[in-house]
Amino acid sequence: MRLSIVTVFLSFTLGFAPIAPVVAQGIPAAAPADTTHKFENPAGVPAATKKPFLQSKGFRATIVPALLIAYGASTINGNGLYSSYSVKSDINHLFGPGRHTRVDDFLQFAPYFELGGVLLAGVESRNDRVNLGLVILKSEAIMLSSVFAVKHLTNITRPDGSDNFSFPSGHTAQAFLAASIVHTELRDKSQWYGVGAYAIATSVGVLRMVNDKHWESDVIAGAGFGILSAHLAYLTHRNRWGRKPIGRDMSLVPSWSPTGGTGLALTWRPTR
DSSP states (O other): OHHHHHHHHHHHHHHSSOOOOOOOTTOOOOOOOOOTTTTTSTTOOOOOOOOOGGGSHHHHHHHHHHHHHHHHHHTSTTOSTTOHHHHHHHHHHHHOSSOOOSHHHHHTTHHHHHHHHHHHTTOOOSSOHHHHHHHHHHHHHHHHHHHHHHHHHHOOOOTTOSOSOOSSOHHHHHHHHHHHHHHHHHTTTOHHHHHHHHHHHHHHHHHHHHTTSOOHHHHHHHHHHHHHHHHHHHHHOOSOSSOOOSSEEEEEEEEEETTTEEEEEEEEEEOO
């Protein structure tokens, strides 16, 4: 009887005794969850990696115009391997004295006319009309303020001696600014739009030297100021890119009719 009572007591005790956790050999226990930083990135989005300086947008946008400005400044007067005086002597030898044309006064804006004609023909630019207009206005403001400030600071006499505002060339800066905008807006459609615009801008710089209005240094630095102004305008513009044109989209295409002959057809369709 006493043995039966002891047996029942041991069975009752063993049946309700707490069981120690069994850890499988070779499997480490799970580490407790770290809740100290759980609100730092709740969406789980990986942090953006910072690009190296040589691959950054700022460096790529400024390196070419900075080199142009620096090279232009290094050739002022008789300085540099191929100085402004040497270039002027070669131009006088090729074209002779007394040259003058006003073509460059109008040609400096020709890339803008190229851009307008391409847009009227139905080719879509990188940006909608409103953002494109804002970029142009910002570029012009940067270029005009910087060029005229440097002109007054350097106080370099023009080759023809007309005034002391030779460096840098404002005509060349204007032409290369417009060419940079054409290239940026239409390069996804065809690189030839930019090639044509830069060819026009280069001819403006050459004509400024042929007309005896600017030195080589003025023209090369002016190209740098123009390109830099356009690049800075794009870098600082924060409106959305890639939107459809606002208002009404227009295009101009050639047309032909058996009764009316040849002509141009202007299409005008509403867009959202």
